[in-house]
Amino acid sequence: MKFITEFGRYLLMLKGMFSKPENRHVYWKEFMHQCNDIGIGSAGIVVIISVFMGAVSTLQTAYQMVSPVIPKSTIAQIVRDTVLLEFAPTLVCIVLAGVVGSRIASELGNMRVSEQIDALEIMGINSKTYLIAPKIVAALLVIPLLIVVSAGLGIWGGWIAGNASGILSSNDFHRGLLGSFQPFNVYFMLIKAYVFAFIISSVPAFYGYYVEGGALEIGRASTKSVVVSCVLILFSDYLLAAILL
Amino acid sequence: MIEVKHLKKGFGDKLVLKDVSAVMEEGKCNLIIGSSGSGKTVFMKCLVGLFRPDSGQIFYHGEEFTDMSDDRRKEIRKEIGMLFQGSALFDSQTVEQNVQFPLNMFTNWTLAEKKKRVNEVLERVALKDAHRKFPSEISGGMKKRVGIARAIVLNPKYLFCDEPNSGLDPQTSLVIDKLIKELTDEYKITTVINTHDMNSVMEIGDKIIYMYQGEKEWEGTNKQIIFSKNQRLNDFIFASEFLRDAKDMRMLEQTGKIDNNRNMDDLIK
Numbered sequence: 052m053k054f055i056t057e058f059g060r061y062l063l064m065l066k067g068m069f070s071k072p073e074n075r076h077v078y079w080k081e082f083m084h085q086c087n088d089i090g091i092g093s094a095g096i097v098v099i100i101s102v103f104m105g106a107v108s109t110l111q112t113a114y115q116m117v118s119p120v121i122p123k124s125t126i127a128q129i130v131r132d133t134v135l136l137e138f139a140p141t142l143v144c145i146v147l148a149g150v151v152g153s154r155i156a157s158e159l160g161n162m163r164v165s166e167q168i169d170a171l172e173i174m175g176i177n178s179k180t181y182l183i184a185p186k187i188v189a190a191l192l193v194i195p196l197l198i199v200v201s202a203g204l205g206i207w208g209g210w211i212a213g214n215a216s217g218i219l220s221s222n223d224f225h226r227g228l229l230g231s232f233q234p235f236n237v238y239f240m241l242i243k244a245y246v247f248a249f250i251i252s253s254v255p256a257f258y259g260y261y262v263e264g265g266a267l268e269i270g271r272a273s274t275k276s277v278v279v280s281c282v283l284i285l286f287s288d289y290l291l292a293a294i295l296l
Numbered sequence: 297m298i299e300v301k302h303l304k305k306g307f308g309d310k311l312v313l314k315d316v317s318a319v320m321e322e323g324k325c326n327l328i329i330g331s332s333g334s335g336k337t338v339f340m341k342c343l344v345g346l347f348r349p350d351s352g353q354i355f356y357h358g359e360e361f362t363d364m365s366d367d368r369r370k371e372i373r374k375e376i377g378m379l380f381q382g383s384a385l386f387d388s389q390t391v392e393q394n395v396q397f398p399l400n401m402f403t404n405w406t407l408a409e410k411k412k413r414v415n416e417v418l419e420r421v422a423l424k425d426a427h428r429k430f431p432s433e434i435s436g437g438m439k440k441r442v443g444i445a446r447a448i449v450l451n452p453k454y455l456f457c458d459e460p461n462s463g464l465d466p467q468t469s470l471v472i473d474k475l476i477k478e479l480t481d482e483y484k485i486t487t488v489i490n491t492h493d494m495n496s497v498m499e500i501g502d503k504i505i506y507m508y509q510g511e512k513e514w515e516g517t518n519k520q521i522i523f524s525k526n527q528r529l530n531d532f533i534f535a536s537e538f539l540r541d542a543k544d545m546r547m548l549e550q551t552g553k554i555d556n557n558r559n560m561d562d563l564i565k
Contacts, residue, residue, distance in 0.1 A: 074401050166384040173344055173456075174398055175373035 061257045067179040068187075078185060085189035089252075093150050093197065097143055101201040104138045105130060105208030113218040123219040127227025130209040135236045139202035141288050144247035147194060148280035152255035155186055156276040159259030160269035168260070183256045190252035195244040202240060243291055247284050254280045297322045298343065298454065298486060303352035305338055312338045313349070314510040323484040325477055325500045327491055330507035331532055336490045337458065339507065343488065344376060344456055345369060356454070374402060377447030377485075379457040383439040385431040385446070391418070392427040395445045402450060417445040421475060437468035441475070448479060455480065457489040461496060469493060473500050494533060497521065506532065 072078040112129045159182060162168050171178040206228065213219045219227075255276035262272045298320035305313040312335045320326040320343075328336045341347040343354060345361065354361040356372055364372070385394050392414055399410045418424065421441040426434055434442070440460060447455055457476060461469035473493075477500040480487040491497065497504060501518035506529050514526045524530060 077400050161387070165382055165387075166380045167386055169346055170378065170380060170384040170386075172346060173373060173376055173378045174401065175370040175376075176401060 060261065061253075064179060064183065064257055064260060065253065067177070068184045070177045070180045072180060073176055078181065081181065082185040082189055085185045086193050088154070089151050089186075089189050090193035090197065092154075093147055094200075096146060096150060097197050097201050098204060100143060100146055101139065101204035102208035102211075104142060105134055105205035105210075106212035108133055108138065108205075109209035109212045109218065110216060113213070113216075122227075123223045124227030124230060126213065126219055127209070127224040128230055131206055131228055131232075132236060134202055134205035134209070135240045137288075139205055140198050140240050140243035140247060141284065143198060143201045144194070144244070144251060144284055145281055147197070147247075148251050148255075148284060149277050151190070151194075152251050152277050152280045153273045154255075155252060156255035156259035156262075156273040157269055159183075159256060160262035160272050163260060163262050164265055164269060179260070183253075183260065186256055187249065187252045190248045191245060194248035194251065195241055198240060198244040239291075239295055242295065243288065246287050246291065250280050250283045250287065254283060297357060298488070299355040299358075300343070301353045301355075303339070303342060303354070304350045305335075305342055305347060306350055312510050313342065316352070316507070316510070316512050318505055318512055318515065320486055320488050321503050322486045323480065324502035325480050325487045325489060326503045326505065327489050327497055327501040328505050328507060329491060329497060329532070330513075332492075333509075334507040335510040336507050340456060340458055340488065340490050344378060345373065374450065375453040377450070377452035377455045379440065379443045379447050379455070379460055381459040381462055383431070383436075383443040385439060385442055387431055389430075390427065391423065391429050391431070391434065391442050394431070394442055395449055398446065398450050413449060414445075417449050418442075420448075420479075421445045422471075436463050437465075437472065440464065440468075440472050444472075444475060444479070448483070448485075451483065453485060455485045455487045457487065457491075459490055459492065461491065461493045466495070469495060470499070476500065497533070508532075 108130050109126060112126045112133075113123075116123075116126060159168075162182070168178045168182070171181060210221065210224045213224050214221060255273070258272040258276035258279070259269075262268050300316060300318045300320075303313050303316045304311065316335075316339060328339060330336045338347060342349045349362060352362070356375075359368075359372075361369065361372060385391075386397065389397065395414045395417060396410050399405060399413060403410070405413070414427075418427065421444050423438060423441050423445065426438060426442070431439055431442070455476070460472050460476060464472065473496050476487060476489065479485060489496065489500075498518050498521075501521070504514075504516055504518060504521055505512055506514040506526070508528050514524060514529045516524065521529070521533065
């Protein structure tokens, strides 16, 4: 019953976001601010994760390829497809759920508790439109870009690791990268990125916006939003794979 | 003028406001007083539309606020300024940006015009050199003044203040009270203040509404309150022996029967 109530409130929050902006210029500034916070603010961690995820997957795939009949370029194919289909969208988005999600939940929670959201409402501003919509739109723009960058860096990390450890040459890696390439995998990665970006931004916004109490409750809302976002990401990951692949 | 008729509001089984009717007079400081849990904050939040009442009506200049369309309600809210208990300044913005925010949102003025207006109101609340500071860098009294500046920057018709003196020292409280009173008189604003502060009641209470357990128990002026026979009101206002003695002396003074055997030293026992 509680789940249905919460889901209903979540839908109402999303519905409440759709109203005419009071001033387009102010909303545009807020949108750009969110793009910067979500995009530039998470770029460092995304770069680190992506490079190492590609590197480790090259080494571990090579470790499991014990048969001499399988060409070494297959390692690059496996790394490419693993990075595109799973690691770049899912792993990075789970990390972003922690980095971006907790920030959104605690920012809105703090604004709620310190009556800043009430202050916006009193001024005649739709606080859902002003505070939540720019975050979701910014996430939908920036997170897929981060995922594309992550996929590129993951493959690059795999190539560096393969070369540095002497597992496979650059030629083998490049041959593997181009072999049996299916463009749909990139589309699938982008579909996942958009779905996960929506979850990462809207779920923490919901928990932060409706927080009640004080500092303790803000912390709880932040933790809960990350946990729920991660579970939803994994659930929708399975669902998308089952439907689209 | 704000008129409230038979306002009721509850949360779950608990009825917090029980049929409250009142009139907030135009161009005056209307004070709502009462002990903690008496329902005055819920009352104020109903007045500004943050809570939807279960029943009853609220009229802003004769126009019903409770059943108004969202668009019209937005228009009315542009005429409302509110000072929150914790000031509710935007943490990520400087003092200047906080005050300029309503102008950015609701006017098409040039940047120079906005800056001019911001300087005017900040000067009005005696804050000249705090433009570039963030809320975390200023004192509680300054935050209240920035809150007032933000509330009045669009020339509101109605000003709501939720416990404007909470957390302030007596001297700063006096400054804030004086400022609110001056602004009310200067711009003919209908001001509604939630307060516990007896000094405010005596100094600026043009009209006082005392709430007790969700009901309006008494209303009158700061001149009438001292002579009130309402036991609950007297228990609330003159809670300490010091204040009861002060009241006795004031009444003796007012009636011309000054007790020469008592002086201020008697009060400080």
